[in-house]
Amino acid sequence: MELRAVGAQPAMPVIGYLNPASAGANPGNLEALPRGLAEVGYVEGRNVTIEYRWADGRYDRLPELAADLVRGGVAVIAAGGSSAPGLAAKAATTTIPIAFQTGGDPVADGLVASMNRPGGNVTDISRFSVALEPKRFELLHDAVPKANVFAFLVNGGSPRADSQIQQVERSARTLRVKLEIVKAGLESELDGAFAAIVQKGTNALVVANDPAMTPWTERIVALASRHAIPAMFNTRSYVEAGGLMSYDSSIIDSYRQVGVYVGRILKGEKPADLPILEPTKFELILNLKTAKALGIEIPLKLHAFADEVIE
Numbered sequence: 001m002e003l004r005a006v007g008a009q010p011a012m013p014v015i016g017y018l019n020p021a022s023a024g025a026n027p028g029n030l031e032a033l034p035r036g037l038a039e040v041g042y043v044e045g046r047n048v049t050i051e052y053r054w055a056d057g058r059y060d061r062l063p064e065l066a067a068d069l070v071r072g073g074v075a076v077i078a079a080g081g082s083s084a085p086g087l088a089a090k091a092a093t094t095t096i097p098i099a100f101q102t103g104g105d106p107v108a109d110g111l112v113a114s115m116n117r118p119g120g121n122v123t124d125i126s127r128f129s130v131a132l133e134p135k136r137f138e139l140l141h142d143a144v145p146k147a148n149v150f151a152f153l154v155n156g157g158s159p160r161a162d163s164q165i166q167q168v169e170r171s172a173r174t175l176r177v178k179l180e181i182v183k184a185g186l187e188s189e190l191d192g193a194f195a196a197i198v199q200k201g202t203n204a205l206v207v208a209n210d211p212a213m214t215p216w217t218e219r220i221v222a223l224a225s226r227h228a229i230p231a232m233f234n235t236r237s238y239v240e241a242g243g244l245m246s247y248d249s250s251i252i253d254s255y256r257q258v259g260v261y262v263g264r265i266l267k268g269e270k271p272a273d274l275p276i277l278e279p280t281k282f283e284l285i286l287n288l289k290t291a292k293a294l295g296i297e298i299p300l301k302l303h304a305f306a307d308e309v310i311e
Helices: 027-039 059-071 083-092 132-141 161-175 187-199 213-225 238-242 251-266 288-293 300-305
Strands: 014-019 047-055 076-079 096-104 122-126 149-154 179-185 204-207 231-232 245-249 281-286 308-311
Touching: 014 059, 014 251, 047 059, 059 076, 059 083, 059 308, 076 083, 083 096, 083 122, 083 238, 096 288, 122 251, 132 149, 132 161, 132 213, 132 231, 132 245, 132 300, 149 161, 149 187, 161 179, 179 187, 187 213, 204 213, 213 231, 213 238, 231 238, 238 245, 238 281, 238 308, 245 251, 281 288, 281 300, 288 308
Parallel strands: 014 047, 014 076, 076 096, 096 122, 149 179, 149 204, 204 231, 231 245, 281 308
Antiparallel strands: 245 281
16 A cells, blocks of 8 residues: 655644554454544544555565655554564654554563653553463463474564574473474465474474464464364464464454554653553463364363363
8 A cells, every 4th residue: 555645734643554464464453453542532534544554474674664654754653563563663763653562572672661661752562472482382282291292383584583482492391392493484385384394293383473474374274284283373363263272362452452552642642651561361262173173182171271162
C-alpha cells in the first residue's frame, strides 16, 4: 500500500503501523488494535487514520518501512510482533511517539531504559513470550514423556534466533533430551526443514515464537501432521489450525493494549511516562483431536492445567 499524502495539519491524526509479518497473517491481532483505540475514543476512519507497513517476513525491510512512516509525518508509530520493528522505529525517529508490542524483554533489547519509566519516545506492551520457550519445552515433554529427541524450528533470519537457541539448549539439558536445531528463513524452506527433522529421528518439535513465521501456520501444522510429530507452538492460531498445543500470554490482548496506549498518546500523554505493561495470564491450549490422531494420551495434569481444550 502506498503512503497517502499527509499535509502539515491533517484533518485527523495518522497512526503508522509497522509489523514484520504479512498483511492478513493473523487478523485477530489486527482487529484488536482498533478495539483498544475505541476504548479511548478513537475510531478508524472517523477521527483517526492508520497507515499499515508490512515487512512480509523480511526483517531487513523494517528500517526503510519505518523511515517511510516518519517521512509521511505520522503522529504515532504502533509497532508489533517483536522488538525488531520497535528498534527500527526508534532508530528512525527520536521525536514521534512509539508504542509497540513485543514478546521479548524491552530493557534487555535496548528499547527502553526501565520498566516503570521507559524514557525517550518509546513505550511497550511486553508479553515476554520469548522467555517462555523453556516452559513450552517442559509442557511438551509432559505431554510426550517418552520423547528423547526434540527439534527446535527457528527462523534463521530473525535477529533474536541466537538468544532463542541458547534458551532451548538450556531446556534440553535440564530435560536430558537430545536437541536438534533446524532453521527456515522462508516458507519455501519448510519442506527441507521437516525432511531434516525426520532424518534426525525427532519425536517432538517446538516451533519458535516468531511473528514472521505466522503466515506459515497452516503449512507448518500440515507438515507436523504428515510426519506425525507432536508439536508445541507459541500461539493458539496454530492449535486452531490443527496443531497439538500452544502456550503463551494473550497476544490479542497485548495488541488491544497497544491501541489503548496509542490513544492515550494521541490525547497528550508521553510514552516516557507510560510504564511497560506485562502479562498477568498465560494460556495453555490443547487439541485433543490432534492428540488422538497422533496416538497420544494427554496426561490428566495437563488437562487440569489447560485453559482451553479443543475436541
